[in-house]
Amino acid sequence: MPYTASKSPTKDRPGFSISFRHPCRNDSKGKPGLKVRRGLGTAIAEEADALVAQMNKLLADESWWNASRYNDALLAFSPIVVDAFFDGLQASVPNPVALRDSVIPLPSRADGYARVLFVGTTGAGKTSLLRHLIGSNPDKDRFPSTSTAKTTVSDIEVIPDDGPYRAAVTFFSEHAIRANVEDCVVAACSAVWDSMGDEKVADRLLHHADQRFRLSYLLGAWKTASDDVADDDWDFGSGDEPSAAPVADDREAVPPADAAALQVKLAGYVDRVKTIATVMAAAIKAELLPEPSTAQPEDLQAALEIFQSELLDDEAFRDLVLDIMDDIQLRFDRLDVGTLTKRGKAARWPELWTYETADRDDFLRQVRWFSSNYAPAFGRLLTPLVDGIRVRGPLHPVFTNRRDKVVYLDGQGLGHTPDSSSSVTTHVTQRFADVDTILLVDNAEQPVQAAAQAVLRAVAASGNYGKLAIAFTHFDQVKGLNLPGFAAKRAHVLASVHNYLARLRDVLNGPIVTAIERTIDAQCFMLGGLDAASEKLPGGVRAQLEQLLEQFERSITPPPLPDAKPSYDPSGLGFAVQRAADSFQRAWKFRLGFASSAEVSKEHWTRVKALNRRIANELDVEYDSLRPVADFVGRITEEVSNFLDHPVRWSRIPKDDTEAQEAIAPIRQAVFRELHSLAVARLVDQHLTDWRRGNDHKGKGSADRRAVDIRGIYELAAPVPGTVNSEPALDFMKAVRHIVRVAIEDQGGEMKTL
Template sequence: MSYTASKSPTKDRPGFSISFRHPCRSDSKGKPGLKVRRGLGTANPEEADALVAQMNELLADESWWNAGRYNDALQTFDPIIVDAFFDGLQASVANPVALRDNIIPLPGREDGYARVLFVGTTGAGKTSLLRHLIGSDPDKDRFPSTSTAKTTVSDIEVIPDDGPYRAAVTFFSEHAIRANVEDCVIAACSAEWDGMSEEKIADKLLHHADQRFRLSYLLGAWQTSDDAADDDWDFEGADVQRSNVVSDDRETVPAAEAAALQAKLASYVERTKTIAAAKAATIKAELLPEPSTAQAEDLQAALEIFQSELFEDEAFRDLVLDIMEDIQLRFDTLNVGALSKRSKTARWPELWSYETDDRDDFLRHVRWFSSNYAPAFGRLLTPLVDGIRVRGPLHPVFTDRRAKVVYLDGQGLGHTPDSSSSVTTHVTQRFADVDTIMLVDNAEQPIQAAAQAVLRAVAASGNYGKLAITFTHFDQVKGLNLPSFAAKRAHVLASVHNYLARLREVLNGPIVTAMERTIESQCFMLGGLDAASEKLPGGVKNQLEQLLEQFERSITPPPLPDAKPSYDPAGLGFAVQRAADSFQRAWKYRLGFAASAEISKEHWTRVKALNRRIANELDIEYDSLRPVADFVGRITEEISNFLDHPVRWTRTPTDDTEAQEAIAPIRQAVFRELHTLAITRLVDEHLVDWRRGNDYKGKGSADRRAVDIRAIYELAAPVPGTVNSEPALVFMKAVRDIVRSAIEEQGGEMKTL
């Protein structure tokens, strides 16, 4: 394949741009030839032509297609051409946590700090709680942002101390953001395919299906004639004092700028409709001559072909690039702090850092990366942010206590009705690095499916000693049969005990019994968290004080018993067999190979979305579809049951509690290592297979994709039997090695007796 470059006028600005297919960078379908566009920095057509000629010379000679030729290329070609070609070619994406560590190290036990991981369902109030713990006023500071929808979509790490205010903000890669933009444009085009209104098309364009990526924050909200009718749905009474949520007029987009944003959005929506209408007309004429009589399978096949061919459409690619250039301009609005890039050739920043002694100034600038403030839509960088780490005098105002605690907050768990759904690995991988796992749950509907999944994972992984549960909205727990705080608390805790009783169906009794003995002392009741800390009632402040005490105690875990277990590996094979069978069975239901009352078949578009994310190495899960987390969860549970039955001890434990304390670190080590094993077996070893599934289109493609995914799972987690295949033997050995190492590291042993 030959590669050539061309010039075109730069949209909305004077000068020319260069466009070319990059021979060494893959597009969103994993194929070489990513379309790249860069500004040439000149309005002179002759100079632009000369630069294009240089790029064509570089593209024609494969000897330049090597990251190591960067300095040589600078001696031969203009830096603009060199940067355009070598950007994204020189280095892999840096670890965002390591980038933040370089600016603000994350303290731990060795520094006298306890680390607390916030986990909870969307809207439970974990970010509202965090505000009180760091002294953030809900009206003036508005950091971190809150709402009933998915608000916290990046990791937020807060380190209270007495130094200056410092921030380190890392961004998703340009590749990941471009993939999200493509998803949004595809969804908007599909809305046109379905004959939806312009407003619906705009909504699909501005809001990604998983609700984590919102172009409206970057490009502005879509204005409709219905907006004026919102006053009819104002629940604020005349006697209710509204909060003054506007802390600085500089955050509000001026009317003229808002009008320009709306005009640009209108042009994007119009271009989306034009692209989709033309492509849809061709495909429907060929594949659906009689749409009213077409079978569901034919409609599905036509839609999938429509979506696949959009990726090959030049107008579609140009629209995506135009939106990406618009997004890139948002970084130009940052007038303080330092933006860092991966290399000299990179144009996409990977880190922003800032330091000041002025609290108000600090929070105002950090809010650009975390806010969901509607009047600022069009200027916010929130959807681009992978993580925010801040350090400074961020202490609570409800107490004089200056606890040395690192607070780690992240995205909510969602409200999946599937009780078998596993906790995202983005959360569980952090269990090993924290001292407290704080489950934040809603006291009005306590311990629903997502909270149950957390308790299940914490128990099986041996981390139940780190658990604390904070029930928010406790002020809304009301009833004639609940006259006192004690009665209300008992009512809420009954849900915890009810679930622990059911958990015995999955895990052996001893570990559940150990949790039941300590759970009540690890639960805290909070309410009214939307108010400022000064307005909280005394009872809530007292519970917050106790919570801080719990965090401080967690830095010094109890000493490990000297009793060490010994195991016979014979039973481990049955544990792996049950785990693999459970994993395979659940995904058999999700992929539609069998029916179940508990687990529903997933829509083909969601399965395809998961396939695309893994194939393009963007993520290992999509929404509640989490094969790696499921793999880790099921094997962890069965190995946990195996570990509950040692064949002997070096010394008989005094009771079940001591036995569980001795086994817990083994469980934790197994849980940690299983994450690596799962990613390797399910993803890394099968990227070719995932990419093949991503390429399917047309009639029967959803079924072929499902068959391929099931085959991946059967190879990655084969069910051991009486006679085992080579993959099953390799799988068994990998698990056995992990368990053996974990046991021996803790002073135990595993050998045939």
């Protein structure tokens, strides 16, 4: 197709912009022709026309369509034209962790630091606990941010030391943010399709369905009628002393005039959403749903999916998305300290922000722009754009004089899923190998629910149970007539742990569970009142925090590995792979609707489509609780773990089960680590074309066709081995066998047919 550029007035600013379909960048459907718009930096029509002519010349000649031609293009065209075209054509995207490492290296055991990974459900209190461990006051510092919602949406890495305060913040790619904006606009248009009011349309626009991306932080909150309801009307009179209100900072809060302007801009976006959606919905409903009251559910679903698909091809829709992206881009311009680094000479989207100062208050105020959920600052915050934050400096606890060398790694909460078969996100599990302590933070009021169970299951099967510690928050809320004191309350909470471990024996062999049961009581800590400042914590909580720090310190020197080495017969491994593949396939048959189960529910077609779209566009390998890669890794890990529990012989007989488990644990860990790469390769990389085909389905029956395609991907990626095996099944078994063999031999064991 021919690619041409055109000029248009720049919205809300003087001058002209250039728009064109990029021949080398894919749109949201995975096809070449992403619409790009850039400011031309001139208000003179003749100059703008000349720049458009240059772009058309560049677009007409495919010899320029290569990132390596950037410097040559600068000799032939205006830098404005060259930068607009070559932005996003870099050969590779840097790893955000490597970017942060380049500025602030993450200390490890070799540097005398223990690494602690925080894992837990949303709202359990992970970040509140972290605040106490780094001496952050909840009212004054407000870092990291907390709330009952999904507050921590990026990785937060804290390195306490005695140097100056330093920060390195990395951002999601422009491609990823644009995809989220498109999702939000589609959701807002779908609200119009369903005849919802302005308030619902605005809510869909400002809050992504996965609750992690919030445009309200960037564009401002929508003022609703409920904002005028007096808080006194909802005062339940608990009698508890109210906590101090957060200290307002006029430098952070959006001034009233700016807030009013943001509301006007939002109202304009909502009006445009309504115009776009109303026109398109009327046309599609007239064609496909002439009598909506008599339409069948499958007809309504098909019409809605066609509506959503057509939106992505609509020029007005794309212009709205680009306008919102331009608005987001302006938020970076407000940063008046630190250094913003962009990727490549042509890039306009930053990838890294760095800052250093000796002033604690100023440091935290600047970092809060990237992590805050402070409502008065909505419209100026950059939080939804941030992939990771790493800070280093005198961030020590105030409840103790200890100055332990500990790196704290906090991240997204696991969410509240009722599905006990759900796996832990690979964004968490792939970090197991790099840390010394896996700290499960759980709510003592409702301990060891589905998400916490998934963590315990993954930690056990992967051989990382020696790194496990559990911090039970809200212990102050554990009450009952039969729980008179600390010991009774602690026993009540720990009973939930032991009850789940007993059930875990149905999945994993007894020796692993026994090894966990032997040490778990000493690695559980009871905490409460964490929403208060450290100075206000009661003595019992401070004592538990001290013990937790001692646990971190001990984790840096794990026990020496036994010299007993196991030997295995590989013939049993085939059965392990068979059981794992069958378990994986069965769960996804339920989710995709090919079979029914009381334990695993069928997923709504919109969630399956969202997963398909994320994978097809290479944005992620999961969506919310839909985690095929994590499921793949989890099921194989569990079955291989059971296989590893049965060596055919030992180089010497272990003294007891504990020593045997300590010898096998490093093998389990190595297998678990390598399975992540295998899962991504087999489920995603080798089937991107198939995922993109599934993403293209629309119309009546499209959800069923998409489900068939996804099931086909899974059957090729993780085929169930049988008596007679296909080539994909043989390749699958060989790949798993290779990973297991290498892991065994690297630890001094052996695997060979006897």
